[in-house]
Amino acid sequence: QVQLVESGGGLVQAGGSLRLSCAASGRTFSMYAPGWFRQAPGKEREFVAATSWNGNPTYYGNFMKGRFTISRDNAKNTVYLQMNSLKPEDTAIYYCAATKRRTGATTPGDYDYWGQGTQVTVPS
Numbered sequence: 001q002v003q004l005v006e007s008g009g010g011l012v013q014a015g016g017s018l019r020l021s022c023a024a025s026g027r028t029f030s031m032y033a034p035g036w037f038r039q040a041p042g043k044e045r046e047f048v049a050a051t052s053w054n055g056n057p058t059y060y061g062n063f064m065k066g067r068f069t070i071s072r073d074n075a076k077n078t079v080y081l082q083m084n085s086l087k088p089e090d091t092a093i094y095y096c097a098a099t100k101r102r103t104g105a106t107t108p109g110d111y112d113y114w115g116q117g118t119q120v121t122v123p124s
Contacts, residue, residue, distance in 0.1 A: 009118030
């Protein structure tokens with residue numbers, strides 16, 4: 001079992017930045033590849049970013065356009081999502097997830113463990 005706890009969400013003005021963190025506990029986190037997803041009210045869960053067990057390569061959703069960066073620190077069992085140039089349409093609950101597919105994955109069904117999510121709000 002892997003437990004995931006997200007933090008770092010909040011309210012930020014358009015154009016601002018946030019860094020989300022996902023702390024993992026339980027089994028050796030380096031055995032898993034992490035990803036970030038988001039879900040806005042009334043919408044399906046959407047892929048944001050993912051990486052492999054060692055942080056390379058990285059994958060991003062089409063809407064990223066270079067604004068978000070995923071990284072991981074296996075020594076700290078933590079995954080990060082740096083979000084810059086935030087827009088109102090980025091408002092959502094952001095979820096951290098972990099998959100046994102060590103090369104990474106981009107679909108929710110490929111993930112084995114999920115955090116509870118952290119709210120990000122960018123007012124218009």
